[in-house]
Amino acid sequence: MLFHVRMDVNIPKDMPKEEADQIKMTEKAYSQALQQQGKWRHLWRITGQYSNISIFDVDSNEELHNLLQALPLYPYMNIEVMALNRHPSSVRDSDA
Numbered sequence: 001m002l003f004h005v006r007m008d009v010n011i012p013k014d015m016p017k018e019e020a021d022q023i024k025m026t027e028k029a030y031s032q033a034l035q036q037q038g039k040w041r042h043l044w045r046i047t048g049q050y051s052n053i054s055i056f057d058v059d060s061n062e063e064l065h066n067l068l069q070a071l072p073l074y075p076y077m078n079i080e081v082m083a084l085n086r087h088p089s090s091v092r093d094s095d096a
């Protein structure tokens with residue numbers, strides 16, 4: 001199942017830099033592990049914003065929910081999720 005996910009990151013301005021850097025490093029490793037597993041299929045920065053557009057490929061809503069809640073930056077994010085279906089006019093044979 002494919003999902004379009006937008007993440008807007010809002011780290012509190014008063015968080016010490018060392019703490020913020022540590023969370024970002026942990027987040028990077030977590031996201032790269034999911035990318036290697038093929039669950040986090042695309043990761044794009046939105047130009048000019050501390051936000052990303054991502055495509056996840058997971059087995060269920062519950063799996064996506066659990067993956068997102070485990071993000072180290074989760075407490076500092078607003079997340080929007082859109083479930084995706086194949087479009088009947090798509091010229092592609094597959095989304096794999």
Ligand SMILES: O=C(O)C[C@H]1C=CC(=O)O1
Nearest residue numbers: 009027028031050051052
């Ligand atoms: O920077 C972000 O967009 C937030 C998050 C997503 C992947 C990652 O490494 O950090």
